[in-house]
Amino acid sequence: MADSDTLLEIRNLRIEATVYAPGEKPKNALIVDDVSLSLERGKVMGLIGESGAGKSTIGLAALAYGRGGIRLTGGEIRLNGREIRTAGPGTLRSLRGREVTYVAQSAAAAFNPSKRIMQQVIEATLHHNLCSQSEAEARAVELFRTLSLPDPETFGKRYPHQVSGGQLQRAMTAMALCPHPDLVIFDEPTTALDVTTQIDVLGAIKAAIHETGVAALYITHDLAVVAQVSDEIMVLRHGKMVEHGTVQQIIEAPREDYTRALISVRAIEHEEKKPTAEPLLRADNVTARYGAMAVDVLSNVSVDLFAGQTLALVGESGSGKSTMARVITGLLPPRGGDITFEGKPLPPALKNRSREELRQVQMIYQMADVAMNPRQTVQTIIGRPLEFYFNLRGRKRNERIQELLDAIELGKGFADRYPAELSGGQKQRVCIARALAANPKVIICDEVTSALDPLVADGILKLLLDLQKREGVAYLFITHDIATVRAIADSIAVMYQGRVQRYGTKSEVLSPPFDAYTELLLSSVPEMKLGWLEQVLATRRMESAGN
Amino acid sequence: MKGIPLSALLGMTITALFFLAAIFAPLIAPYGMSQTIGDVWEPASDAHWLGTDNLGRDLLTRMIYGGRTTIFVASAATLLSFTLGAVLGFTAAVYGGWVDQGMSRLNDLVMSIPTLIFALVVLSVMPVTLPILILVMGLLDSTRVYRLSRAVAVDINVMDFVEAARLRGEGQRWVIFREILPNALSPLVAELGLRFIFAILFISTLSFLGLGVQPPMADWGGIVKENREGIVYGIPAALYPAVAIVTLSISVNLVADWALNRTTSLKGGRGG
Numbered sequence: 001m002a003d004s005d006t007l008l009e010i011r012n013l014r015i016e017a018t019v020y021a022p023g024e025k026p027k028n029a030l031i032v033d034d035v036s037l038s039l040e041r042g043k044v045m046g047l048i049g050e051s052g053a054g055k056s057t058i059g060l061a062a063l064a065y066g067r068g069g070i071r072l073t074g075g076e077i078r079l080n081g082r083e084i085r086t087a088g089p090g091t092l093r094s095l096r097g098r099e100v101t102y103v104a105q106s107a108a109a110a111f112n113p114s115k116r117i118m119q120q121v122i123e124a125t126l127h128h129n130l131c132s133q134s135e136a137e138a139r140a141v142e143l144f145r146t147l148s149l150p151d152p153e154t155f156g157k158r159y160p161h162q163v164s165g166g167q168l169q170r171a172m173t174a175m176a177l178c179p180h181p182d183l184v185i186f187d188e189p190t191t192a193l194d195v196t197t198q199i200d201v202l203g204a205i206k207a208a209i210h211e212t213g214v215a216a217l218y219i220t221h222d223l224a225v226v227a228q229v230s231d232e233i234m235v236l237r238h239g240k241m242v243e244h245g246t247v248q249q250i251i252e253a254p255r256e257d258y259t260r261a262l263i264s265v266r267a268i269e270h271e272e273k274k275p276t277a278e279p280l281l282r283a284d285n286v287t288a289r290y291g292a293m294a295v296d297v298l299s300n301v302s303v304d305l306f307a308g309q310t311l312a313l314v315g316e317s318g319s320g321k322s323t324m325a326r327v328i329t330g331l332l333p334p335r336g337g338d339i340t341f342e343g344k345p346l347p348p349a350l351k352n353r354s355r356e357e358l359r360q361v362q363m364i365y366q367m368a369d370v371a372m373n374p375r376q377t378v379q380t381i382i383g384r385p386l387e388f389y390f391n392l393r394g395r396k397r398n399e400r401i402q403e404l405l406d407a408i409e410l411g412k413g414f415a416d417r418y419p420a421e422l423s424g425g426q427k428q429r430v431c432i433a434r435a436l437a438a439n440p441k442v443i444i445c446d447e448v449t450s451a452l453d454p455l456v457a458d459g460i461l462k463l464l465l466d467l468q469k470r471e472g473v474a475y476l477f478i479t480h481d482i483a484t485v486r487a488i489a490d491s492i493a494v495m496y497q498g499r500v501q502r503y504g505t506k507s508e509v510l511s512p513p514f515d516a517y518t519e520l521l522l523s524s525v526p527e528m529k530l531g532w533l534e535q536v537l538a539t540r541r542m543e544s545a546g547n
Numbered sequence: 548m549k550g551i552p553l554s555a556l557l558g559m560t561i562t563a564l565f566f567l568a569a570i571f572a573p574l575i576a577p578y579g580m581s582q583t584i585g586d587v588w589e590p591a592s593d594a595h596w597l598g599t600d601n602l603g604r605d606l607l608t609r610m611i612y613g614g615r616t617t618i619f620v621a622s623a624a625t626l627l628s629f630t631l632g633a634v635l636g637f638t639a640a641v642y643g644g645w646v647d648q649g650m651s652r653l654n655d656l657v658m659s660i661p662t663l664i665f666a667l668v669v670l671s672v673m674p675v676t677l678p679i680l681i682l683v684m685g686l687l688d689s690t691r692v693y694r695l696s697r698a699v700a701v702d703i704n705v706m707d708f709v710e711a712a713r714l715r716g717e718g719q720r721w722v723i724f725r726e727i728l729p730n731a732l733s734p735l736v737a738e739l740g741l742r743f744i745f746a747i748l749f750i751s752t753l754s755f756l757g758l759g760v761q762p763p764m765a766d767w768g769g770i771v772k773e774n775r776e777g778i779v780y781g782i783p784a785a786l787y788p789a790v791a792i793v794t795l796s797i798s799v800n801l802v803a804d805w806a807l808n809r810t811t812s813l814k815g816g817r818g819g
Contacts, residue, residue, distance in 0.1 A: 329714055350713065358716040371707040375729035388715060438715075 007080065007182055007215050008039040008062055014074030015057055015066065015239075031057050031070060032239040041182070044209060044216045046226030046247075048262070049236035050453035051424070058236070059185045059219045061085075063096050080182065097124035101176035105188040107168040111160040117171050118156025125179040136178065143174040146211055147204040166197035170204050177212055184209075186218045190225060194316035194480060195524040202228060202526075203537050221453060223262050224526035227251055228533035235259050251528060261455060263528060268461055268487035272506045275491065278343065279304035280474055281328070281361075281442050286337035288327050296335070297323045298498045304491075305442065308468065310475040312485040312506075314521070315495035321478045324495075325444045328476065329363060341442075359389045362435035366447035368427035372419040378405075378430055379415040385437040404433040407470075408463060425456035432463065436471065444476045449484060461487055482525045486510070494518050551805065558801025565795050569615040576608040581763040588774075588782045600784055601773050610787055613765035618795075620681055620760070621746035627685025628746075629739060632692025637723045637731070639693075640700035651697065658690045663752065670758040680759060684749055688742060695738055699731045733807055740803025744796040751792065767791060 015032035032054040039045050047055040057070060064084040066072055077085040079099060084092065101124065104110040111120060121143075122136035131139070137156070144152035147170040160168055169189055176184045189205065190198040206229050209216055220226050226233060226247075233250045235242040235258065243256045254260045281304070288298040298320045305311045313321040326332040328339055330350035339346045341360060347353050365371035372381050382401050386392040392400055398415075405414055408429040419427055428448060435443050445464070449457035465488060467473065477488060485492060485506075492509040494502040496517045502509055514522065523536055551559075568575055578584055582604060589599040597606040639647040657665075666683055673679050700723075703709060709726050717726075747767075753759030754768030762769065767788035774784035 331710070331714070353716070355716050358714065363711065363714055365707045365711070367707060371711055373708045373712075373726055373730065376725075385715060388717070434711075 005040045006038050006078075007041045008037075008217075009078040010038070010058070010061070010075065011036045011078075012075040013058065013061060013072070013077065015054070015061060015070055016073045017068075017070045030239060032061070034075075035236070035239070035241050036075075037234060037241075037244070039183070039215055039217065041215055042213045043232065044218055044230045046218045046220065046230035046233040047236060048220060048223055048226050048233060049242075050221060050455060052238070053236040054239040055219045055236050056187055057239075059187055059217050060102075062183065062185055062217060063100055063102060064092055065096070094128070097181075098128045098130070098179050099181055100183040100185065101179065101181045102185045103169075103172050103176045103187060103189050106192055107172045108160070108165060108192075110172060111168060113160050115159075116156065117158055117160060117163070121156060121171060121175040121178055124175070128179060130179050140174055140178055143177055143208065144171075146208050147171075147174055148200070148207075149174075164197070166193050166201050169193065169201050173205055173208060177208060177214065180212075181214060184214055184216045186216055186220075188220050191220065191222070195482070195526075196316055196520055198225070198526075199524045199533070199536065202533060205229065206533065222526065223251075223454075224528045224532075227528060227530060228526065235262070248530060251530065268458070268465070270465060270487055270489075273306075273309050273490045275304070275309075275505065276306050278306075280307040280342060281305040281476070282338075282340045283324070283328065284338045284340065286324070286327055286334045286339070288323060288332055288334045290323075290332070296498055298327065298334070300337070301493075301495075301498075301500055302337075303493045303500065303503060305474050305476055306490070307441065307474055308472040309490040310468065310477050310488050312477045312479060312489035312492045313495055314479060314482065314485055314492060315501075316480055316521075318497075319495040320498040321495050322446055323498075325363065325446050325476070325478055328444065329361060355389065359385075359438045360440050361442045361444065362438050362440040363444045363446065364428070364431050364435050364448050366451055368424065368431050368451070369419065371431050372427065372434075374419050376418075377415065378417050378419075378422075381419075381430060382433050382437050385434060389438050400437070404437055407436065407467065408433045423456075424452055425459060428452065428456075428460055429463065432460075432467070436467065436473075439471075440473060442474050442476060444478070446478045447480070448477075450479065450481060457484075464488065482522060494521065554801045555805035558798040558805070561794060561798035562802055565614060565618065565791075565798070568611055569618045572611045572615040576605075576611045578605040578608045580604075580608060580612040580765055582608075588777050588780070588784060597787060598782075598784060600770070601777065606770075606784055606787065609765045609770055610767075610791065613767045613770050613788065614791060616677075616760050616764055616766040617747055617750055617768070620677060620684070620750045620766075621743055623681045624684035624688060624746045624750070625739065625743045627681060628688035628692050628742065629735070631685065632689035633696040633728075633731075633735060634723075635689070636693040636696025636698075637700045637727055638719075640697050640704050641719055641723055641727070643704075647697075650693075654690050654693050657687070658694075662687050662749070666749075666753060667756070667758055670753065675758060675761055677760070680750065680753070684746060688746060688749075692735075692738065692742065695734065696731060699734050700727050703727050703730050737803055737807045740800050740806075743799055747792060747795065751788070 013032055013035045016028050017031050018026050019029045020026050035058060037045065047058060049055045060067055061072055061077060064072065064077060064087060072085050075085065076083055079095065084095065118137060118140060121140045125131065125136045126133060140156055141152050144155045149155050149167055149170055163171065173189070186205065190201050193201060202225065218226055218229055230247055232244070232246055234244045235250070237258055243250065243254065243259050250259060251263065254263060283301055283303050286298055286301045287296055289296045301324060303311060313324055315321050323332065327334050330348065330353055333348035341357065346357060379401060382404055383397050386397050386400055401415060405411060410426065410429055422430065449460050452460065461484065464475065468475065479485060489506050491505045493500050494509065494517070502515055502518050526532065583602060584605055585595065585599045585603045587599065587601055587603050589595060591598045595605050595607065597610065600606050600609055635650060639650045666687060669683050704727065709722060712722055712726050750759055750766065751768030754766050755772045757772070760766040760769055770788045771785045774782065777784050
């Protein structure tokens, strides 16, 4: 059946796993249900969907591999015309790392920290006896160059901790491409990177795919990213295919509602509010560093947060935005500068703050999973601030808990659940309720949506805006995501290396003329249109040539 | 009770039997603890199921009373070591800095002296009574529990939910008992089973060396000591305590394993 151009053909794939729910008999869960796809040589297909959609599972199925008890129970997986789902371990060993390779999401976790990069990049190639060590090394250097890694000749001599996250991700791409595979599986290769790094890695991956003529499955939850590298896109949800088409068709004329929702995500309209006379919370010339470090993590940061408004702190990792939250909450007393709340200075250290001062500033974390005690029920988690700050007990407390649960749109039946029994979005809602329970004037939101799927994140942002309207609470919103900032902020502070690079109302900050860093940051945010990547990279090349 | 694996059920049954026998020893034992009722080292018979010991006392009676003493001392010592070790370990982890350094180095100091020798030295100058025995064993064992609890608590202490509690203004007591303790239970429970068995071995060793439970009170180590010469003549009296210790160890650990599985469940340990 398969003509010579078809590299990978998956037909009616069915993947199951056994779920061990406590108190119940183990039962079968269908992870992937009746998914078919076919990939031609040299083409790139994007698999997209939210977490739990089965996209990684399908990606790994192309290696005939099932992670953690997952069983490939039905259908066909044909690679190079050969059925591999039912193939024996010997056959699989000979094709994995040779015909098909894999690039994982977290390169930092995927590399062995005690071996040099070169050794790991050529390992599979040597294992399969594809060529001699020196040939493999020459090939690796070639790939380092294609992936625009610095000093390609000596790059491989370094250890994984000696290179940046973006470089490591490219090194892993080199590792995957080294044995001349026919197919590479990219599993969220840029998700853990900053936008400004992501664009370089994306560009490098795309160039490498183009030059080596390899076919790829590109798995991600970010439609704008996948649109830049793929020829076709398959949208998945709950293990089923929703829609499949060319990139152009999916972006410009999606057929299904779900795809349309994915495309229009983050299109929240938010009317910017003007600063009032007196700021609610003011950071004045704050300078901070950790322990005995010789470098300031924050230097001379001054920002104002006005009552009932949102101030967004934007920047990439290491820019000091989370440190700012630690200074404001008192976890890290600043070396210099003041934090004033309603005109009165806040004591710098947490232990010197009164209960009332603590109540006014609440915090919501990025990882809702670890921000809640897994041994406490939702009732205890939300109820504790009520007891602690307002001394509410018994029925009054329970009524207030229910009010808060209604406010975060969770309703009845959630009070007795443990965090593990909630979905990612629900967890984050409970964390919001816990913050609201204290009736604070300020809530610090530290990357609260970045661990969530786009649609869920959208819901959380809408909820936060809605609560702001009703309760008049002010948000200090820490994020690296410009789209989120556009949706929610009234004023913006762009941070870079511990300094405020640009600060003002949203319209001021987001309109030209830009400074160099803000320009870079803004232009790095993937846009949902074809050819965006090339356009941006071309502009940058022209600019650097012009300089 | 459904959903408990067979091994855990077996372990629970046997452990329960041991504890029941210990608690109701005076009711179960066929004779008095130090009553001489026959010849030296009589073989097993209908009147004496396990035979008699080196002084002509009923061995089954001695085993039951011996189990009572051994299990009581071991449980009390384990309880003491866990309460003390866990509270101190959590405190060190939560306060950190100099408090942690001071406590941990002191702990290292105590741990650097072999436990048995330490215990022998202390017991040779102190009057050997049950409370002193329990105190010495409990204190020495708490150093091990301290290290484990501190290590576990240090990890939990940096989690966001602990930070959230601190930001709320909670005191150290809430942080230790409400945030850290419930999350540290599973490794501690696993350790509890193991430590209890070590305590039984420890008290038996001490008694065997003559610095543990003093005659005429019976305990398993003492029974081995009293009857060890019989082994030469093919008298199995000294082996019964060994069998008892092995059976109890295995059963307790079967229960501990199951408890570990249960408490590590992310659903808060409610289900199965």
